Amino acid sequence: MKINRRDFFRLGAGATAATVLAPYHFALADDGFLEIRAVKAAQSLYPDSPTSTLWTYNGTAPGPEIRVKQGERVRVRFINELEEPSSIHWHGIRIDNAMDGVPGLTQEAVKPGERFEYDFVAPDAGTYWYHAHNKSWSQVGRGLYGPLIVEEPYPTFDAEHDMTLVIDDWLLNQNGQFDEGSMGMMMDWSHGGRLGNWITVNGISHPELTLKAGEAYRLRLINVCNARTLELDPNRFDAKILAFDGQPLPEPIAMPYEPYLLSSAQRVDLLVIPKQGQDFALEELSGNSPFPFLTFRVTGTGTGTGPAMVPKLTPNPLAEPDLAQATVHPLLITGGAMGRFDGITYQGKPLGRASMMQSRQFWAFNGVANLPEQQFFTAKRGETVIIEMVNDTAWPHAMHVHGHHFRIEEREGSTIDEGRPWKDTFLIGPSQTTKIAFVADNPGKWLLHCHMLEHAAAGMTTWFEVV
Incomplete structure (x- = not known):
C-alpha cells in the first residue's frame, strides 16, 4: 500500500497497539557523565513493516530521557559516530551560552569520531528537549532528539503519574519505511516545511497507555516534528493546561479555544484525571476526520486522588519585562x-x-x-x-x-x-x-x-x- 498525506488521517485502525511505551535506559560513565552517542540504528516506524535506518542517540529515536532536579547539573559527553559533524542543543533551557550547542555561534560542530562535553545547570523545572543543531532539517528529521525533564525540587507527580510523550511525524514510503530520498526537497524548504504521513509517540506506532480512574496524571507533550503543527483539543477529555514550554501556569486552566496548535518544538503539560470507564485518545484534528495516535485505557473504580489532590507547581524565577x-x-x-x-x-x-x-x-x-x-x-x-x-x-x-x-x-x-x-x-x-x-x-x-x-x-x- 502506498502511504500518502491523505492516508495520514485514515491509517491506524489496523495498527498494532503497544501496551506500554518503550523505557529509556542509560548508564553514567565513571566520571559522572552521561554518554550520548549519535549512531545509526534500525527501528520500526510502521506496524508489520521492515525497519528503517535512523540517526539516533544511543540507538533509539527518541534518545534517552534525561531527568534531573531543578538546580542540578547536566553533564553529557556527546560522542559523534555519524559520518558528518553534529552538535546538541538543549531546547528551552536558560543555559550557559558556551553550552548552547549552535555551530558557528557558540561552538564548532563535533566532527565524526570526536566528542564534546556539555556541562550546565538546569535552572528551571519543566519539560524541555535536546536535539541536533547542525543541519537540523536532516539530523532531527532522521531521529536525533530526546526529552530533557527538569523535576521540581519538591514532591509533585510520582513516576507512575508523570508521562513524557515525544510526538513525531515521519514521511514513510510505500513499504512503511522512512523515506530518506525525500529529504531536502526544495518544495518543503520554500513552502510549509517537511510534513510526514505517520505519527509515532516515543518512537512507537499507535501506543496504548493504561490510567487509573480518579487519579491525577501529568502528560508532557513534546512536538519534535520538523514542521508539523499538531492540532489538538485537550477539552475532548477534560484535560487542563499545567504549563507551556516548561513554564507552569499559576493554576491549571481549560483550553479556552480549539483546536490548540502545538507547533514544532513547543511543549505543553496536561493535567488529566480520567473518569471511570471512559477511555480516550490524543487525536490530530487537521484532517477531514480526527486521527487518534495515542489511546488511553482507563481502569479502576474512580476512587483516587481527585482534583483536590493535584500537586501545585511553583513558577520558575524568570525576570518580568519592564x-x-x-x-x-x-x-x-x-x-x-x-x-x-x-x-x-x-x-x-x-x-x-x-x-x-x-x-x-x-x-x-x-x-x-x-x-x-x-x-x-x-x-x-x-x-x-x-x-x-x-x-x-x-x-x-x-x-x-x-x-x-x-x-x-x-x-x-x-x-x-x-x-x-x-x-x-x-x-x-x-x-x-x-x-x-x-x-x-x-x-x-x-x-x-x-x-x-x-x-x-x-x-x-x-x-x-x-x-
Missing part, C-alpha cells in the same frame, strides 16, 4: 512561496531568482537570508527587549528564542495569549504582527530562528548578543 524601559527591535519576515523576495541579500550579495534557487535561500529576516555576520541587535544585561515581528509571508512560522523565555505582549487579531504565559517558541500566523518581550539577562550570542527546520535552513535564522 515595558516602560524596553528597547524595541522590528523583525520583518519575508520570502517563501507566494511571498516577496525584493531586497533580500545572502552572504552580502543581492539574492536573485537564479542565486535563490542555487543557494536554496527562500526566506529572510529584515532582508537578510540566513545567519548574518552582523547581529540583529545588542542588549545590555538586564535590559528589557521587545521584538516586533511582522510576518509578511503566506505561511505560519514557529519562532524560537535561545537562552531566554518571553511573554507575548500583543498578537494582532487574537486574544489567545490572555494571561501572557511564558514561552520559548510561538506560532506567528501569515500576515500577522506579534510583539514579544523578555529581559536579556543571559550573556552571550543567542540564536533566533524559525523552528520549522526547513525554513531555518532556507534563511530564517539570525542572532542577538547580550553583553
Whole structure:
C-alpha cells in the first residue's frame, strides 16, 4: 500500500497497539557523565513493516530521557559516530551560552569520531528537549532528539503519574519505511516545511497507555516534528493546561479555544484525571476526520486522588519585562512561496531568482537570508527587549528564542495569549504582527530562528548578543 498525506488521517485502525511505551535506559560513565552517542540504528516506524535506518542517540529515536532536579547539573559527553559533524542543543533551557550547542555561534560542530562535553545547570523545572543543531532539517528529521525533564525540587507527580510523550511525524514510503530520498526537497524548504504521513509517540506506532480512574496524571507533550503543527483539543477529555514550554501556569486552566496548535518544538503539560470507564485518545484534528495516535485505557473504580489532590507547581524565577524601559527591535519576515523576495541579500550579495534557487535561500529576516555576520541587535544585561515581528509571508512560522523565555505582549487579531504565559517558541500566523518581550539577562550570542527546520535552513535564522 502506498502511504500518502491523505492516508495520514485514515491509517491506524489496523495498527498494532503497544501496551506500554518503550523505557529509556542509560548508564553514567565513571566520571559522572552521561554518554550520548549519535549512531545509526534500525527501528520500526510502521506496524508489520521492515525497519528503517535512523540517526539516533544511543540507538533509539527518541534518545534517552534525561531527568534531573531543578538546580542540578547536566553533564553529557556527546560522542559523534555519524559520518558528518553534529552538535546538541538543549531546547528551552536558560543555559550557559558556551553550552548552547549552535555551530558557528557558540561552538564548532563535533566532527565524526570526536566528542564534546556539555556541562550546565538546569535552572528551571519543566519539560524541555535536546536535539541536533547542525543541519537540523536532516539530523532531527532522521531521529536525533530526546526529552530533557527538569523535576521540581519538591514532591509533585510520582513516576507512575508523570508521562513524557515525544510526538513525531515521519514521511514513510510505500513499504512503511522512512523515506530518506525525500529529504531536502526544495518544495518543503520554500513552502510549509517537511510534513510526514505517520505519527509515532516515543518512537512507537499507535501506543496504548493504561490510567487509573480518579487519579491525577501529568502528560508532557513534546512536538519534535520538523514542521508539523499538531492540532489538538485537550477539552475532548477534560484535560487542563499545567504549563507551556516548561513554564507552569499559576493554576491549571481549560483550553479556552480549539483546536490548540502545538507547533514544532513547543511543549505543553496536561493535567488529566480520567473518569471511570471512559477511555480516550490524543487525536490530530487537521484532517477531514480526527486521527487518534495515542489511546488511553482507563481502569479502576474512580476512587483516587481527585482534583483536590493535584500537586501545585511553583513558577520558575524568570525576570518580568519592564515595558516602560524596553528597547524595541522590528523583525520583518519575508520570502517563501507566494511571498516577496525584493531586497533580500545572502552572504552580502543581492539574492536573485537564479542565486535563490542555487543557494536554496527562500526566506529572510529584515532582508537578510540566513545567519548574518552582523547581529540583529545588542542588549545590555538586564535590559528589557521587545521584538516586533511582522510576518509578511503566506505561511505560519514557529519562532524560537535561545537562552531566554518571553511573554507575548500583543498578537494582532487574537486574544489567545490572555494571561501572557511564558514561552520559548510561538506560532506567528501569515500576515500577522506579534510583539514579544523578555529581559536579556543571559550573556552571550543567542540564536533566533524559525523552528520549522526547513525554513531555518532556507534563511530564517539570525542572532542577538547580550553583553
